[in-house]
Amino acid sequence: xxxxxxxxxxxxxxxxxxxxxxxxxxxxxxxxxxxxxxxxxxxxxxxxxxxxxxxxxxxxxxxxxxxxxxxxxxxxxxxxxxxxxxxxxxxxxxxxxxxxxxxxxxxxxxxxxxxxxxxxxxxxxxxxxxxxxxxxxxxxxxxxxxxxxxxxxxxxxxxxxxxxxx
Amino acid sequence: xxxxxxxxxxxxxxxxxxxxxxxxxxxxxxxxxxxxxxxxxxxxxxxxxxxxxxxxxxxxxxxxxxxxxxxxxxxxxxxxxxxxxxxxxxxxxxxxxxxxxxxxxxxxxxxxxxxxxxxxxxxxxxxxxxxxxxxxxxxxxxxxxxxxxxxxxxxxxxxxxxxxxxxxxxxxxxxxxxxxxxxxxxxxxxxxxxxxxxxxxxxxxxxxxxxxxxxxxxxxxxxxxxxxxxxxxxxxxxxxxxxxxxxxxxxxxxxxxxxxxxxxxxxxx
Numbered sequence: 001x002x003x004x005x006x007x008x009x010x011x012x013x014x015x016x017x018x019x020x021x022x023x024x025x026x027x028x029x030x031x032x033x034x035x036x037x038x039x040x041x042x043x044x045x046x047x048x049x050x051x052x053x054x055x056x057x058x059x060x061x062x063x064x065x066x067x068x069x070x071x072x073x074x075x076x077x078x079x080x081x082x083x084x085x086x087x088x089x090x091x092x093x094x095x096x097x098x099x100x101x102x103x104x105x106x107x108x109x110x111x112x113x114x115x116x117x118x119x120x121x122x123x124x125x126x127x128x129x130x131x132x133x134x135x136x137x138x139x140x141x142x143x144x145x146x147x148x149x150x151x152x153x154x155x156x157x158x159x160x161x162x163x164x165x166x
Numbered sequence: 167x168x169x170x171x172x173x174x175x176x177x178x179x180x181x182x183x184x185x186x187x188x189x190x191x192x193x194x195x196x197x198x199x200x201x202x203x204x205x206x207x208x209x210x211x212x213x214x215x216x217x218x219x220x221x222x223x224x225x226x227x228x229x230x231x232x233x234x235x236x237x238x239x240x241x242x243x244x245x246x247x248x249x250x251x252x253x254x255x256x257x258x259x260x261x262x263x264x265x266x267x268x269x270x271x272x273x274x275x276x277x278x279x280x281x282x283x284x285x286x287x288x289x290x291x292x293x294x295x296x297x298x299x300x301x302x303x304x305x306x307x308x309x310x311x312x313x314x315x316x317x318x319x320x321x322x323x324x325x326x327x328x329x330x331x332x333x334x335x336x337x338x339x340x341x342x343x344x345x346x347x348x349x350x351x352x353x354x355x356x357x358x359x360x361x362x363x364x365x366x367x368x369x370x371x372x373x374x375x376x377x378x379x380x381x382x383x384x385x386x387x388x389x390x391x392x393x394x395x396x397x398x399x400x401x402x403x404x405x406x407x408x409x410x411x412x413x414x415x416x417x418x419x420x421x422x423x424x425x426x427x428x429x430x431x432x433x434x435x
Contacts, residue, residue: 052225052308054221054222054225054312055222055225055226055228055229055305055308055309055312056221056222056223056224056225056226056228057225058221084304085229085304085305085307085308086300086303086304086307086308087307088304088307088308088311089308090311139211140211140214140215141215141315141318141319142211142214142215142217142218142219142315142319143214143218144214146218146221146222150211150214164315166311166312
């Protein structure tokens with residue numbers, strides 16, 4: 001008789017971390033920085049805790065389903081996905097790899113505020129992900145998803161999305 | 167004396183449930199008014215903006231109403247879910263401030279309502295982020311970052327329209343005159359706010375007024391608009407939205423918001 005081995009917490013975390021975001025599928029949950037915690041209780045139930053990017057983010061339910069689905073494929077059927085608001089998600093939690101993937105897909109990543117040395121925060125211009133020019137302007141602070149704004153490049157004329165700082 | 171402690175806790179919990187319900191209702195109704203503009207905002211980018219702002223507010227409302235329901239359950243033993251609270255209460259059971267229910271009328275009215283309301287909740291959530299109640303602090307800490315974008319959006323439109331054409335300025339003045347009488351209600355303390363403030367869970371809204379005044383005055387000045395000189399308006403017998411007494415427009419909003427859920431209970435897609 002073959003019995004399936006129970007996955008370790010590390011394996012479960014790895015699987016959940018690799019689930020793609022439904023609205024920006026080039027990013028994994030890990031790239032986005034929304035995976036908070038993975039644990040298994042005494043009864044064997046797995047609890048995965050994620051944090052929403054925005055309070056009303058409609059992708060959150062789909063993300064929960066995707067996590068349950070990918071773990072079910074590996075035999076983990078007792079899975080609960082919880083959300084936690086505090087501390088609030090920040091675009092600073094998007095990984096370096098995530099920023100690189102965003103730019104590669106034509107979406108300007110958020111500014112890296114962690115890199116500033118304090119003092120007055122002066123926002124740098126958003127570079128065009130298509131031609132690299134800093135000559136861009138904000139067209140609309142609200143875009144196709146809660147986390148994006150729309151910019152346009154004066155050099156190449158292309159409009160593009162920007163993950164706005166939160 | 168354990169009984170006294172218990173009684174004291176019940177008093178605080180009752181106030182917390184009532185307080186969080188107010189916050190949830192304010193946010194839900196503000197969200198619904200903006201949702202009415204989806205597909206009919208004055209320009210495409212604005213359509214996207216009102217949809218996004220409305221969605222943020224709806225997310226905040228869901229967290230707040232769920233928490234109000236759970237807090238109430240501890241006292242009554244009966245759970246009302248976020249859907250029960252949003253869709254199955256009647257008009258006079260909503261305790262939102264009247265400002266958020268004011269109709270869109272024209273875009274200036276929407277901008278002014280959003281300016282005054284998001285200015286208020288920005289100050290409120292900034293304070294509540296330090297609440298002794300972990301859930302309230304978590305919701306507020308998240309929401310304040312979103313509301314900061316909403317407030318800025320309304321302030322930019324205020325500057326563009328107030329300092330725009332003669333017509334846009336005239337409409338902004340009219341919208342300010344319409345909304346201003348409902349401002350005082352936002353900052354009125356009562357037994358509920360005093361109880362939650364004392365417990366460190368909430369704040370007395372009068373405390374938020376100086377910061378709100380400074381923001382609104384600064385914004386109006388940048389838009390070459392003046393602070394209206396119109397007196398506050400009270401509802402029937404001196405009551406207000408917090409007592410369930412609303413403006414005429416509110417009944418229509420509630421009817422539209424609830425009709426699908428009431429006509430098709432349990433509908434899903």
